[in-house]
Each structure stands twice: as C-alpha cells, then as structure tokens.
Amino acid sequence: MRRTPDLQQNLLRAWYGHHGGLWLLRPLSWLYQRIAERRRRRYLSDPAASWQPPVPLIVVGNITLGGTGKTPMVIWLVEHLRNRGLRVGVVSRGYGARPPTWPWLVQPTQDSAEQVGDEPLLIASRCQVPLVIDPDRPRAARHLLEQAPVDVIVSDDGLQHYRLGRTLELVMIDHGRGLGNGRCLPEGPLREPASRLREVDLVVRTGATDDSADGYAMGLQPGELVNMKTGERVRPDAWSAPPRVQAVAGIGNPDRFRQTLESLGFLPEVHAFADHAQYNENSFAAFDRGEPLIMTEKDAVKCAAFARDNWWYLSVDAILSTEFVAALDAGLDRHLQPGSQPTH
Template sequence: MKRPADIQQRLLRAWYQQRSWLVLLRPLSALYCRFAMRKRQRYLDAPSASWQPPVPLIVVGNVTLGGTGKTPMVIWLVEHLRSRGLRVGVISRGYGGKPPSLPWRVQPTRDTPEQTGDEPLLIASRCQVPVVIDPDRPRAGRYLLEHAAVDVIISDDGLQHYRMGRTLELVMIDHARGLGNGRCLPEGPLREPASRLDSVDLRIRTGAPADEDGFYALRLEPAELVNMKTGEKVRPDAWRAPPRVQAVAGIGNPERFCKTLENLGFVPEIHAFADHAQYNENSFAAFDHGEPLLMTEKDAIKCAGFARENWWYLSVDARMSESFVEALHARLDRHLPPRQNPISEPE
C-alpha cells in the first residue's frame, strides 16, 4: 500500500512534469476554476463583508500547491519589520494542529507540534513574536489584537481566505517548478487561475538567482547544522563527518532540500514524507543509523522529543534584494501612522 507521501509526490510530479493524462480531469478543473473566480469576485463586489484590521495586514500566500517558501518569507518579514522598530504578530490556520481551544496563542515552551501545527510553532520559536492559530483567520486576528500590542499582522498563508481583509498580498512561487501545467485543481496545481498573479502586490520566486520579469528573488542560504540532541552548531562547510547522510523532508518540495544538501557536498539518501507529516520514535526505524540523519528545521521541531545524537537539522536564512525592500517600504509606509514610520529610515 502506498504511503500518502508517495501519492502526494506522484501527483505533484504529474502536475509539474505536465503529464498528458491529466487532461481527463479538465472538466473538474473548469468547475473548480469558476468557483475560485466567483469566490474572489464576491470579495471584490462587497469588500465591507470582510474583516479589515485597524493595522496593516500582510498576506504571504501562494496560488499553487506544493512548497513555495512561505515560512522562510514570513520569518524574514518578521525579522525585517522588527529591525525597523515595528511590533509584529502572526496569524495562521495551524494546519494539522489540534489545540485545546480556538483561537490559540502559540507558546513555544509549552506547546507541541501536534497542538499547533509545525509551521506556527517554528515561527513562534525562532522569531519570539505572538503567533495565533485559528482556521477562522479574522477571529485569529481579532484575538491577536486583543492580547498583544502589534503594529503589523502577517498572515502565514490565507491568500484565498477572502473573509480576511488585507493590506498587501505577497505571492510565493517556486522558481524551478513555476506554475506547473498552469491548470487549476485537480488537473493542475493552481488554487486560483494564473491571472490572479496580476492583482497581487509583490511576486516572489523562491530559489531564483536574481530579480527579473516582475518577480523578486528569495534566496535560501544554508546557515548552520544544529545537533538535535546536544544543540551543537556547525557551519556546513566545516562538517567533518562522512558526506553520505540520511535525509528527511516532510515539506511541500523535498527535492529542494535534497538539492541544497547536494550543493553543500553531501550525498543524501532522501526520504520524502507528506507535507506536515507527524513523526514518532519509529518513523525512521528502517533508515541506516550508522549514517548521520539530516532534516529541515520544520521537521526537526516535531522530532525534538526523541532525537538521537547523530540527528541534525539544517537552518536556512532567507535573503531578499534591496529592490524588494524598497518596493515593500513603498507599499507599506502609506498604511502606517507617521509615528510608526521608522521603516522608511535608512539602516
């Protein structure tokens, strides 16, 4: 019996390799596309029906299924805006999490990935900012504003959640995969028609070498390898262990993690799990434990309680161009009161 991860990856490959048999799904795709367009049009026709927060709200979303780098982008935005003196909060659906109640404010020292979902816990742990999860994002936003002083809200995903008003829309696209076959679900990977890209504020290609054609480049730079048992940190170029490693990737685009490790000189045996997969002590029992086990930071946060001494995660830092920073400032400044405009000041 095939694992869900295997089925997921086969479907993703079909979309991004533009397999001809997908045309059989075109009638369903056409219905889905019309539904998505009508949903957005209802928002455009009656914007007052959406909750608009009293502070700027930035949506970091995508139009495709599969990993596009939303979480690194959210982390970069949080750190960048905080460096300019702004108080930042994050809202998220909390995919896969089962908190005791909703809305739920994530507490890194208390909560588990099973309660909050992996990405909200990672963002809260790494950035130390208030993170609230709730599938009802307006409710999450109101709760955040009631319980924390914030100048800007960032929504991790939610581009298609039109009950939530937004100030800026940032859309992420994987540079290598693009839009696949350019078709809506289920024939292709699109959540909305490709024309949706024309209406967003900023478009970002994850993994692109440079800005071009109206897209800004987000580069993911490996920062350090962190031992999950001891906390030891090692620069990837200072790795002294054998290059052959076992590699775990429970993310939307495991190929990107594999390519990153290869570029660092590793020889990985990649084990792809479903995005947001939950792990336990037996999840990696069949792997060769004579070799180090490397994983993403998003995976590591779910394995901290049973990590072994030769398990490591690779932390990465997002890098954005100066032109992106300028474009962000130009769009955001006008929505901030004058006293909150340190974002316009040079570093």
C-alpha cells in the same frame, strides 16, 4: 530519493511533470476555476464581507499547491519589520493543529507541533513572535490584537481567505517548478487562475537568482547544522563526519532540500515524507543505520522529543534584493499609522 506513498506527492509529480492523462479532469478544473473567480468577485464587490484589521496586514500566500518557501519568507518579514522598529504579530491557520481551544496563542516552550502545527511552532520558536492559530483568520487576527501590541500583522498563507482583509498581497512561486501545467485544481496545481498574479502587490520566486519582470528573486541560504540532542552548532564547511548522510524532508518540495545538501558537499540519501507529516520514534527506523541524519528545521520541531545523538537539522535563511525591500517598504509605509511609522 525515496518517498513515502502519498497521494499529494503523486499529484504534484503529475502536475509539474505535465502528465498527459490529466486532461480527463479538465471539466472539473474548469468548474473549480469558475467557482474561484466568482467567489473572489463576490468579496471584491462587497467590502462588508471582509474584516480589515486596524493595522496593516501582509498576506504571504501562493496560488499553487506544493512548497513555495512561505515559511522562510514569513521569518524574513518578521525580522525585517522588527529591524524597522515595528511590533509584529503572525496569524496562521495551524494546519493539522489540535489546540485546547480556538483561537490559540502559540507558546513555543510549552506547545508541541502536534498541538499547534509544525510551521507555526517553527516561526514562533525561531522568531519569538506572538502567533495565533485559527482556521477563522479574522478571529485569529482579533485575538492577536487583544493579546499583544502589534503594528503589523503577517498572515502565514491565507491568500484565498478573503474574509480577512489585507493591505499587501505577497505571492510565492517556486522558480524551478513555476505554475506546473498552468491548470486549476484538480487538473493542475493552481488554487486560482494564473491571471491572479496580475492583481497582487509582490511576486517572489523562490530559487531564482535575479529579479525580473516575473517577480523578485528569493534565495535560500543554508545556515548552521544544529544537533537536535545537544544544541551544538556546526558550519557545513566545518563538518568533520563522513559526507554520506541520511536526510528527511517532509516539505512541499523535498527535492530542493536534496539540492541544498549536495551543494554543501553532502552525499544524501533523501527520504521524502508528506508535507506536514507526523513522526514518532519509529518513523526513521528503516534507514537509521548509524549514519548522521539531517532534516529540515520544519521537521525538527516535530522530532525534538525523541531525537538521537547524531540527528541534525539545517537552518535556512531567506535572501532578498534591495529592490524587493524598497518595494515592500514603500507599499507598507502608505498604510502605517503615524504613531507606528518607523524612522528610516
């Protein structure tokens, strides 16, 4: 796998590879952990410091840096809640976004990934759901409620954004990488100490095959290959071109994309870019040699304007157990307003 030079990727490899030299950062890690714990206690002891929306809010977050599958989970939640008859809205920080103003209601047919961020644009485009971006998440939630009738809000990330009150906390963990060396930043990948997992409502392990005491399993099921130029859709098992392909993955865990492509019978040369990388028409010139190029759906929303005939993206769907669904619905039903209570 070829990677573009990136400090975050180097750190991720060190954290999850248990690099021995990281112990030099332990004093900073200890200080970071104490500050994180003190900050959380301060918000817990002062309810007035947080704003609780008038409708239930589900935070989909993590305690680690690196990809954990938050975006597929948010998409799954939106679809699941809609199937229950609930009106859903989403709020997101909009990492790297530069909208005309804050807060901003994403318009998927008009906005670009550069304006609103890759993940918000992907979620809004795929789900056709009202989605507001703003680093000030309470302000984003207020704006969402002003713009659309909503029964439930899903927060894309924001577990540590304690100014925004929440009804349920759902934490994602990459099953293969776990918590890395188990240390807080900067010695390790943890945003909060591992003990935080005992306080959340639901833990989901992306890539696990079975539910366990450590969390519910979430599988990522490959969908169709979609041609970025024509919109043609092809099942991977009906792919008629040679299996050797170039692949682009600008996500938190690009190795997962390689494994997915190989499981479908492809022979990919994977080019790993930084998470949230910005692309232009020359970004792939060094390896765009006429072979088909497959990228993640998250990368595709940033490349649609200059896509070529043999560029494709692979759609992916989250798969969760009936036990997870039951636990989620039970936790949510306790907080739904009587008028929004769906009929099961």
